[in-house]
Amino acid sequence: MALLLALVPLIGIGALYSSTLLERWRDLSRERVRRIRDEQRSEMAAHLHDSVLQTLALIQNRAGASSEVARIARAQERELRSWLYDGDEPADSDLPTDLRDHAAALELDYPVHIEVVAAGTTVERASGELAAASREAMLNAARHAGGDVSVYIEGAGSRVDVFVRDRGPGFDLDAVPPDRLGVRESIIGRVRRAGGAATVGRGVEGAGTEVHLTLGGGETAGA
Structure with a gap:
């Protein structure tokens, strides 16, 4: 025992x-x-x-x-x-990953080459309004400009900027009739409602179109 x-x-x-x-x-x-x-x-x-x-x-x-x-x-x-x-x-769902995936999809449907470059860090997610507006800007560039399109994402603290540039014939927002709400609502309005700002206009030296989207950190882009 x-x-x-x-x-x-x-x-x-x-x-x-x-x-x-x-x-x-x-x-x-x-x-x-x-x-x-x-x-x-x-x-x-x-x-x-x-x-x-x-x-x-x-x-x-x-x-x-x-x-x-x-x-x-x-x-x-x-x-x-x-x-x-x-x-x-698992696949990331951050902004750069989402826009790269979107670029790959657009390249299959349009005669365009889209280069997506990211600098800094950002916590902006693919499900956000900035991502949706960026995708719309990329779609417009693929549809109306084609050729080479560049997407530059810059994150710093709580602020993130997205630049979508093409080398097409250019785009003048003031020349678009007020009842044409595509760019005004799907890009500018969407970012503004999320608390950000956006500009859509001529590119460097008046060539092509540049879309600049800003969210967080005290926006400086015009509307």
Whole structure:
């Protein structure tokens, strides 16, 4: 009886440690699987970078930025890079990611090449009004200008600025009849209702169109 009583604490300690060791073993197994998967992905990425990705880049350069072949090649390249380098992490829903995805979709439907660049940090989400207005500005540029379109996102603290620039024939908001509410409501009005500001006008030296959207941090863009 005394021996049995002495063994009870030892059995309890053993059960506790076995549970801990089992969990540790599972962690090590998951880490090993993840490491193997990363190594395989890296090897595949190196191989594809030297073959498929370079071929897709060559197709884009030879075909011209706005051609149908180049747009398809660009979409395939983005999809492949996303699979190779994003890993198993869930897709982000921040503003730069959303606008890059939107650019890729527009390039499939219009003869346009959209470059999206982000600087600084922003907590603005894809579901916000600024994102919706930016997407509308990108759509307008793809529809009416085509060619090369640049989207620049700059975040600083609570403020975020988005610039959408094209090289099309230009756009004069004052020349648009008052009953044409597309740009006024879907871009300017939308940002203004969210507490921001927006300008839509001629680009640098009067060439093309520039849309400037600002939200947070004391807006300076005009309306």
